[in-house]
Amino acid sequence: MTIGALGQATGVGAETIRYYERIELLPQPARTSGGYRVYRPEHVRRLNFIRRSRELGLSIEAVRELLSLASDRLRPCARVDRLVRDHIHDLDHKIESLQKLRGALQRLADSCRGGGRVSECRILEALQEAEETLAGPAIECGQEDCQERRASEKQPKPRRERRA
Amino acid sequence: MTIGALGQATGVGAETIRYYERIELLPQPARTSGGYRVYRPEHVRRLNFIRRSRELGLSIEAVRELLSLASDRLRPCARVDRLVRDHIHDLDHKIESLQKLRGALQRLADSCRGGGRVSECRILEALQEAEETLAGPAIECGQEDCQERRASEKQPKPRRERRA
DNA sequence: CTAGACCTTGTAGCCACTACAGGGTCAAGC
DNA sequence: GCTTGACCCTGTAGTGGCTACAAGGTCTAG
Numbered sequence: 001m002t003i004g005a006l007g008q009a010t011g012v013g014a015e016t017i018r019y020y021e022r023i024e025l026l027p028q029p030a031r032t033s034g035g036y037r038v039y040r041p042e043h044v045r046r047l048n049f050i051r052r053s054r055e056l057g058l059s060i061e062a063v064r065e066l067l068s069l070a071s072d073r074l075r076p077c078a079r080v081d082r083l084v085r086d087h088i089h090d091l092d093h094k095i096e097s098l099q100k101l102r103g104a105l106q107r108l109a110d111s112c113r114g115g116g117r118v119s120e121c122r123i124l125e126a127l128q129e130a131e132e133t134l135a136g137p138a139i140e141c142g143q144e145d146c147q148e149r150r151a152s153e154k155q156p157k158p159r160r161e162r163r164a
Numbered sequence: 165m166t167i168g169a170l171g172q173a174t175g176v177g178a179e180t181i182r183y184y185e186r187i188e189l190l191p192q193p194a195r196t197s198g199g200y201r202v203y204r205p206e207h208v209r210r211l212n213f214i215r216r217s218r219e220l221g222l223s224i225e226a227v228r229e230l231l232s233l234a235s236d237r238l239r240p241c242a243r244v245d246r247l248v249r250d251h252i253h254d255l256d257h258k259i260e261s262l263q264k265l266r267g268a269l270q271r272l273a274d275s276c277r278g279g280g281r282v283s284e285c286r287i288l289e290a291l292q293e294a295e296e297t298l299a300g301p302a303i304e305c306g307q308e309d310c311q312e313r314r315a316s317e318k319q320p321k322p323r324r325e326r327r328a
Numbered sequence: 329c330t331a332g333a334c335c336t337t338g339t340a341g342c343c344a345c346t347a348c349a350g351g352g353t354c355a356a357g358c
Numbered sequence: 359g360c361t362t363g364a365c366c367c368t369g370t371a372g373t374g375g376c377t378a379c380a381a382g383g384t385c386t387a388g
Contacts, residue, residue, distance in 0.1 A: 002334075002335070003334090003335070003336095004333095004334065004335080013376090013377080014334095014335085015376075015377060015378075016375085016376060016377080018336095018337095019375075019376060019377090023375090032335095032384085032385090033384095034335080034336090034383075034384045034385075035335080035336060035337095035383080035384080036334085036335055036336080036384070036385085037335085037336090045292060048292070049291050049292050052291050053291055054375090056265055056268055056269055056272075057262075057265045057269075059374080059375090060374075060375070066288070066291070069282060069288075070282060070285075070288045070292075072282060073281065073282050073283035074281055074282065074283065075281065075282045076280070076281055076282070077276065077280055077281060077282045077284075077285035077287070077288070080276070080282065080285055080287050080288060081273065081276050081287065084269055084272055084273045084276075084287055085273055087269060088266060088269050088270060088273060091262055091265060091266045091269070092266070094262060095259055095262045095263060095266065098221075098255055098258055098259045098262070099259060101220055101221050101255060102252060102255045102256065102259065104220055105220055105221075105248055105251060105252050105255070106252060108220075108248055109245065109248045109249055109252060112241065112244070112245050112248075116240070116241055117237065117238055117239065117240055117241060118233060118234060118236060118237050118238065118239045118240070118241045118244065119237035119238065120241075121234075121241035121244055123241070123244050123245065123248055124230070124233075124234045124241070124244060127213050127216050127217055127230070128209060128212070128213050128234075166365075166366075167365090167366070167367095168364095168365065168366080177345090177346080178365095178366085179345075179346060179347075180344085180345065180346080182367090182368090183344075183345060183346090187344090196353085196354090196366095197353095198352075198353045198354070198366085198367090199352080199353075199366080199367060199368095200353070200354080200365090200366055200367080201366085201367090218344090223343085223344090224343080224344070
């Protein structure tokens with residue numbers, strides 16, 4: 001089957017398939033004499049595996065590891081379990097973050113009924129002014145290595161005060 | 165104040181500040197004779213506004229619009245209200261999506277206790293096989309223009325069947 | 329043989345930064 | 359005035375996970 005047929009079979013676009021090949025998530029397929037990629041049923045299975053994992057929000061690297069784990073049938077599957085549980089944990093953090101954000105925004109929105117002028121808009125005021133009223137520790141992050149980017153105690157070295 | 169001092173005052177890194185200037189979210193500041201950027205208190209206010217908005221998950225473009233709206237004090241603030249409410253709506257979608265993902269992953273993880281071998285791992289089986297058991301409509305998206313990328317009824321034109 | 333659907337490679341773009349290289353500036357202390 | 363070294367400058371490239379395009383080549387029904 002051609003790349004287009006593989007795409008139809010799996011619901012993955014041809015450009016994405018080529019991308020997966022480039023990053024070595026999919027093996028290089030055979031080629032026709034004219035250079036077309038020729039795929040086989042095992043490619044369909046592998047790509048479906050990838051697609052489902054991605055739909056579950058696993059990163060490409062996680063998928064890569066799962067694929068590698070899956071290739072050794074005798075290996076204990078504890079690592080697989082761990083990987084999935086870690087991702088659930090990440091999701092919990094992310095969901096919690098978003099819920100906090102939502103709460104803050106809702107409080108913001110509730111302070112405004114949209115009828116006034118910008119000059120007395122509570123939303124804009126809140127964004128301009130107080131520090132503590134909104135947005136607790138919730139920062140939308142996206143990456144896992146999100147730790148303490150808001151580490152305000154980070155003072156590299158006490159320079160010889162060049163004040164403001 | 166220099167860019168470093170502005171960064172300290174707002175909790176935004178110097179490289180990010182330069183980035184904001186480049187995309188015209190911050191106005192170009194004055195310069196010293198040596199070329200250093202010189203910031204003033206209004207820059208601190210504007211950058212704090214930006215930072216808080218970003219912490220609430222608003223996109224750069226949304227922040228840009230808020231800033232533009234805020235500059236005209238006589239304008240009705242309905243648009244501000246709308247912008248924030250739209251974002252809350254987006255967050256609701258995103259949270260719901262993530263919760264569905266989490267459910268699917270939890271079901272996956274529950275089918276495995278991590279004690280067996282890869283060859284009988286239910287997680288890997290589930291990823292390899294059935295279509296309906298997992299992952300309903302939940303795809304993590306990130307962008308707002310996320311509509312129907314999984315639109316499986318997208319059939320561009322009926323080619324003269326080059327079957328698989 | 330032609331039409332045109334499909335494929336090829338390569339490159340650039342998306343978001344919101346972040347990191348670096350290679351150099352220049354500034355002020356404190358001598 | 360000179361050294362030191364923290365700080366700043368510009369420009370470019372990288373992140374993740376694709377997506378879009380351009381310019382061309384291949385394949386097959388009719």
